[in-house]
Amino acid sequence: MEELIGTIVKALVDHPDEVHIEKVENNHSITYQLKVHGDDMGKVIGKQGRIAKSIRTVINAAGTNEKKKINLEIV
Incomplete structure (x- = not known):
């Protein structure tokens, strides 16, 4: 899933090197934290x-x- 998010976001931004995705998982949900320039x-x-x-x-x-x-x- 991180690859999918990264592919979409990197196509949109001017600084694709600074796209970072962090996965936080608990019992009921998965949260992806997206950090960009x-x-x-x-x-x-x-x-x-x-x-x-x-x-x-x-x-x-x-x-x-x-x-x-x-x-x-x-x-």
């Missing part, structure tokens, strides 16, 4: 959060075989 934050979030919502939709669809809720935090 400060200048790229707006590109990842998009107008009114549309791009971030789209990324979340894709990872939720890709993670349907997981029995846990999947979250994406943009830090």
